[in-house]
Amino acid sequence: MSFPQTLLGLLEPAPxxxxxxxxxxxxxxxxxxxxxPGQVYGTLSRLLRDGAVSVVxxxxxxxxxxxxxxLTADGVTHLERWLAEPEDATPYLQSTVYTKVVLALLSGRxxxxxxxxxxxxxxxxxxxxxxxxxxxxxxxxxxxxxxxFHLEADLRWLxxxxxxxxxxxxxxx
Amino acid sequence: MTAPLLSATGLHLSFGETAALAxxxxxxxxxxxxALLGPSGSGKSTLLHCLAGILRxxxxxxxxxxxxxxxxxxxxxxxLRASSFGFVFQFGSxxxxxxxxxxxxxxxxxxxxxxxxxxxxxxxxxxxxxxxAVAGKRPGQMSGGQGQRVAVARALVGTPRVxxxxxxxxALDSLNGDLVMEELVGAARAQGTSVVVVTHEARVAAxxxxxxxxxxxxxxADSVLT
Numbered sequence: 001m002s003f004p005q006t007l008l009g010l011l012e013p014a015p016x017x018x019x020x021x022x023x024x025x026x027x028x029x030x031x032x033x034x035x036x037p038g039q040v041y042g043t044l045s046r047l048l049r050d051g052a053v054s055v056v057x058x059x060x061x062x063x064x065x066x067x068x069x070x071l072t073a074d075g076v077t078h079l080e081r082w083l084a085e086p087e088d089a090t091p092y093l094q095s096t097v098y099t100k101v102v103l104a105l106l107s108g109r110x111x112x113x114x115x116x117x118x119x120x121x122x123x124x125x126x127x128x129x130x131x132x133x134x135x136x137x138x139x140x141x142x143x144x145x146x147x148x149f150h151l152e153a154d155l156r157w158l159x160x161x162x163x164x165x166x167x168x169x170x171x172x173x
Numbered sequence: 174m175t176a177p178l179l180s181a182t183g184l185h186l187s188f189g190e191t192a193a194l195a196x197x198x199x200x201x202x203x204x205x206x207x208a209l210l211g212p213s214g215s216g217k218s219t220l221l222h223c224l225a226g227i228l229r230x231x232x233x234x235x236x237x238x239x240x241x242x243x244x245x246x247x248x249x250x251x252x253l254r255a256s257s258f259g260f261v262f263q264f265g266s267x268x269x270x271x272x273x274x275x276x277x278x279x280x281x282x283x284x285x286x287x288x289x290x291x292x293x294x295x296x297x298x299x300x301x302x303x304x305x306a307v308a309g310k311r312p313g314q315m316s317g318g319q320g321q322r323v324a325v326a327r328a329l330v331g332t333p334r335v336x337x338x339x340x341x342x343x344a345l346d347s348l349n350g351d352l353v354m355e356e357l358v359g360a361a362r363a364q365g366t367s368v369v370v371v372t373h374e375a376r377v378a379a380x381x382x383x384x385x386x387x388x389x390x391x392x393x394a395d396s397v398l399t
Binding site: 112123127130134148162 | 212355375378381382384
């Protein structure tokens with residue numbers, strides 16, 4: 001699940017409190033399904049326990065306490081490792097890759113490398129499936145084709161996105 | 174790693190003000206199947222034409238079997254293409270006035286083989302690619318898939334060192350596209366022929382051992398089957 005890493009990415013530009021993070025997550029990635037506040041605070045507690053974030057202030061001006069979190073050096077390392085690793089080449093992953101691309105562009109990292117490494121991972125699996133089809137029974141061939149067509153659809157989205165990275169960066173900035 | 178069969182180094186080629194290639198380099202090993210992937214206008218077809226000695230780059234070098242070919246005369250490169258290369262294009266690979274068997278026999282006839290012997294070999298290739306039934310038909314009387322399989326037979330009949338295929342499945346549905354790629358790659362592997370295939374379809378690229386990705390005339394990725 002990529003939610004903890006997404007929070008790290010959203011914390012990278014500046015420290016924030018939980019409600020700010022929820023609002024930004026919903027605006028950028030959660031239009032269809034806003035995240036519940038409890039999930040944000042629960043995830044922040046685990047990230048705090050693991051040393052990926054630290055508490056840099058508690059605001060008690062009015063209403064309930066509002067804790068401000070910041071990304072730690074360990075958190076940056078964790079985030080960078082996640083951004084650089086391609087996702088397993090399974091169908092329907094584009095929302096995670098989309099999240100990585102947006103976070104990379106927001107932080108000034110090269111988003112095209114994310115797409116390149118994902119394409120390589122996808123094609124490696126597609127080659128295996130194509131080899132498995134050679135001389136196989138029709139039922140096996142059709143099962144491989146099912147995966148091949150879905151992986152190809154992912155790749156078409158990757159190419160479509162790669163050609164529009166400059167415009168996406170302008171829109172996000 | 175053996176010496177590459179074919180290599181391009183630092184190729185630049187512009188058409189007017191448009192740079193089609195901007196420093197592209199690639200190598201092809203003997204018997205290797207390489208896919209050139211990239212969006213429209215990325216330079217992949219131009220790279221294929223330079224590798225095949227059809228176009229001469231403005232700068233950079235192309236070597237085949239250790240010999241530089243980009244500085245050879247048009248006549249030398251024509252001879253090289255006839256003796257060592259085969260071609261499959263998206264459209265128009267076949268001569269419309271000739272039957273399937275005459276089309277497949279054509280490269281052999283041009284290399285001096287007598288008609289009977291050439292057409293016997295051509296028939297064998299048509300049977301092998303499961304299009305023996307259209308041997309007497311002209312390209313206009315065949316389906317797109319049959320026509321491309323005849324084109325594959327013609328590309329391979331002379332046992333070339335390299336087959337260059339430019340969007341060979343671009344005009345076919347997925348089923349016929351798969352059949353053409355299976356036949357092309359299967360037959361090429363069986364006789365040790367290398368294949369360089371230009372495509373924008375990932376499923377076609379997945380038949381290759383390795384893909385080379387081009388964007389704006391440059392390579393962005395080059396991965397090897399692990």
